[in-house]
Amino acid sequence: MPSRWMAHSSFSSDHFIGVDLLGVARAILGGAKIMSTCKNKVLTLVFVLRPGEVLLGYKKRGFAQGWWNGFGGKVEAGETIEEGAKRELHEESGLSVSNELDHVGVLMFEFVNDPVLLEVHVYRTYSYTGTPIETEEMKPQWFKHQDIPYKDMWPDDKLWYSLMLNGKYFNGNFKFEGLTNLLEYEINEITK
Numbered sequence: 001m002p003s004r005w006m007a008h009s010s011f012s013s014d015h016f017i018g019v020d021l022l023g024v025a026r027a028i029l030g031g032a033k034i035m036s037t038c039k040n041k042v043l044t045l046v047f048v049l050r051p052g053e054v055l056l057g058y059k060k061r062g063f064a065q066g067w068w069n070g071f072g073g074k075v076e077a078g079e080t081i082e083e084g085a086k087r088e089l090h091e092e093s094g095l096s097v098s099n100e101l102d103h104v105g106v107l108m109f110e111f112v113n114d115p116v117l118l119e120v121h122v123y124r125t126y127s128y129t130g131t132p133i134e135t136e137e138m139k140p141q142w143f144k145h146q147d148i149p150y151k152d153m154w155p156d157d158k159l160w161y162s163l164m165l166n167g168k169y170f171n172g173n174f175k176f177e178g179l180t181n182l183l184e185y186e187i188n189e190i191t192k
């Protein structure tokens with residue numbers, strides 16, 4: 001009996017325990033990963049358009065300094081994502097938008113060794129009031145579509161700008177190592 005039990009145990013039971021432990025370990029690790037990554041940082045990114053051109057801002061300080069981008073930033077407590085987008089556009093470019101912005105995409109960015117995911121909501125609009133002004137944070141400039149300075153921008157931008165400029169809806173997932181090394185990505189166009 002003991003030897004049969006031992007024999008049985010040393011095969012099936014160990015095997016079973018092995019699988020089970022692996023499963024438990026996976027569940028714990030998986031759970032921990034989900035818990036640590038579920039806190040997304042919600043950001044906005046607004047593109048003001050006029051026929052054939054897009055307004056970009058040169059980032060003068062802070063995160064991504066020295067690169068061109070749309071206007072946007074963190075959504076603050078008590079405001080909707082779209083309200084945050086309009087506020088950041090005004091703060092960074094001096095432009096105001098009273099109509100609804102066109103919500104064209106959501107981009108998720110993961111950075112290796114950083115548990116916080118960036119959830120960037122992308123908007124576009126042809127409708128605005130005011131004249132772009134240089135602020136402490138951004139220097140605005142109109143660019144023809146063919147002159148967009150992709151080499152001085154986030155590496156993901158060249159992968160989805162054509163969708164945004166052409167009025168398509170999309171989502172994307174990007175994995176970065178540092179600020180310049182894009183390791184993996186996927187972009188999906190969405191039909192509304």
Ligand SMILES: CNc1ncnc2c1ncn2[C@@H]1O[C@H](COP(=O)(O)OP(=O)(O)OP(=O)(O)O)[C@@H](O)[C@H]1O
Nearest residue numbers: 043044045062063069071072073074109120154156
């Ligand atoms: C990783 N690949 C990326 N590709 C394209 N655009 C990206 C991006 N990652 C972040 N962005 C955008 O860059 C702005 C940062 O804004 P950021 O300066 O951090 O926010 P905010 O102005 O609130 O910060 P401060 O309060 O000034 O620190 C914001 O529009 C955000 O959507």
